Amino acid sequence: MSKQDHTPHLPRRKRSGRLSLAMMGASAFGLTACGQPPQEEQITDIEFDQPRSFQSVEDCVAENVYTRSACEDAYEASLKEVPRFSTLEECEAENGEGACTAPTDEQSQAATGSTGGSWFMPAMMGYMVGSMMSNTNRGRSFERVYQEPVYRNRQNQGNWNTASNQATQRVTQRNDAMRSSVAQNRQAASQRRGFGSRSSARGGWGS
C-alpha cells in the first residue's frame, strides 16, 4: 500500500496522478523517440570491371583513369599483398633465382608500417587496379578500388606481360570467390511470411 492511502488529508485515488505519451501523439506532445535500431547494411551483389596493370604510380596517373591518390593508395595496398620471406634463399626457392630483393624503405613502410625488419620479396614489376561496384540490401551502391601486385617470379621470369597476365588470373580467381560468397549469402537470405500470413476472421487478432 502506498503512503498516500494512509495520509488522511489526501483522498484515496484509484487512478494514476500523471500520464504522458512519449512518441505516439502529434508533435505538440514534443518528445520523439525513434526506436529504430542502427541500420546495418549487407552486400547483396558485386560487379568487377576489367583491371588495368601499371608499372608505376606515375604510369597509373598518366593513364588518367584514377586520381593520383587512388593510384598511390592502390600501390601501397598492393605492396601489402606481395609475399614476404625472412631470407633471400627462401624467397628465391619460391620465386626463382634472381627474382628477389630486399624492400626499399618506402616499400617496407607501405607493406608493414615500419622501415625496420629485414625481409625479402619478389621484385615488384608493377600493380593492377580495378574497381568493384557493390550493391546492398538497402538499395545503395558504392564503388571501391581493388588492387593486386605484379611481381617477378619463376613463372614469368621477369616478363611484364606474363606477370600481368598472372596477376589478372589471380584477380579473376579472387573475384569469382567473392562473387560466389555473395551469391551464397543471397541463397541463405532469410525467409519471411512464416508468421501471420493467414488472414483472421475480422482482419485482426486482438481480443
Next chain:
Amino acid sequence: MLRIDIPERSNWKALAHELGFHFHTIDGEPYWKEDAYYQFTMEQVERDIEAPTEAVHEMCMELVDKVCHSNALMQRLALPEHMWDSIHNSWKSGQPHLYGRMDFAYSGDGPAKLLELNYDTPTSLYEAGFFQWVWLEQAIAQGILPRHADQYNSIQEHLINAMAHLGDRIEARTLYFSCIKDNAEERATVHYLQDVAVQAGLKAPFIYTEDIGLHPGADHFVDLDNQPIHALFKLYPWEEMADDAFGEYIPQLNTHWFEPPWKAILSNKGILPLLWEHFEGHPNLLPAFFENASSPPLPAGWVRKPFFSREGSNIELITPAGQREAVDGPYTDSPWIRQAYHPMPRFGNNHALIGSWVVGDRACGMGIREDVGRITKDSSCFVPHAIV
C-alpha cells in the same frame, strides 16, 4: 453501477487525432462514445472488480503450473505437441508476462462472473489505459464531472513498471514490437505499447509479423536487416503462431516472446472448464464444461464457445427464456466448451461488459464495452467509467 448521460467534451475528436487515437470511429461507426459514462462506487470497484480479478488471476497462475506439468492437460487444451516444451520451459524459467484482461458480467450487485480471459492478445488497452484517463481529467476540468470523481485506472503506470522489469531482463534493453499488416487499430495498440516501453527506458523497434525472418544458421528470428531479435512482443495469438510455417522453429530458436508461450494456456477457452473443475463453486466463476461427442444439443441457459476465437466469433447462446443468439465466424476447427449463461446488465439497449486489466500480476484498471447484442464483438463501443 449506473449509465449516466453527460455532455461530450467539445474538443475530443481533435484531441483524439492529436493523441494518435485515430480509430475512435471505425468504418463510420462510433467506437469511442462519451455521451454517457458508467458510474461505480469505490466499494463496487474494490470489492467486486479489483479483488476478484486478483483472486481469479492467482487461480489462473495455479492452473498454468498444473497444465505445464501435465501432458494430459496440454492435450486436453488442444495445445500443439511441438509447443509443449516451450510452454513448460517458459513457465519453469519464470518468463515474465506483461498483461491480460478478464471479461466480467457484473451489474453492480452480486459477484462479477468471469466470462472469459484475454490473456494473450488483449486489446482496447490504449482506450482504457490512456484515453479514458485523459477523458476523466478533462471532464473534471470542464465541469462535466464533479471534482471528487475518480477512475479505476493505473494501467499505464503499471505497464511502464512492467516494461522496466522486462527491460532489465532482455538483451540490450531492446524489445521488438509486432503486429500484422493492414490493421490500423492493432498497429495503434502496438504503437501505444512501444510508447510505454520507450517511457520505461527500452528500445522499441517495430516489425510486422509477416516480416519476421528465419535465417539459416541464426539462433534467433531476425529482423529486416537479418539482425537477431532477442525479444519480441507480438499482438498475434499463440495458437496461430504454432500452426504457422515458422511455428516449428519457435522451440529451436532463442527469441523471447511476449506474451511468453505459457500464455497459450490462458488464451484458450478450455481454461474455463478447468477453472471450474479445480475451483468449483467459486463466486466469480460460472459452471463450464468441455463439450464432447455425446453432449446433447445446446440447452437453454447455456453458451457455446470454441477454444480459440476472437472478438465474439463463433459464439452461440440460448437464454433461459429460450432466445437464441449467435455470431458467425471461422473458428470451427477447434474443440468447444459450454458455459452457464449469465446475463450482462442492460442499460437501455446496451449490454455492458467489464474488461478488468491485470498488468504483471496486479489488477489495475478497467474499461467498459457495450453492445446492443448479448455477445460483445469488435464493433462494440468503448464507454468510459468514473468512480463518483
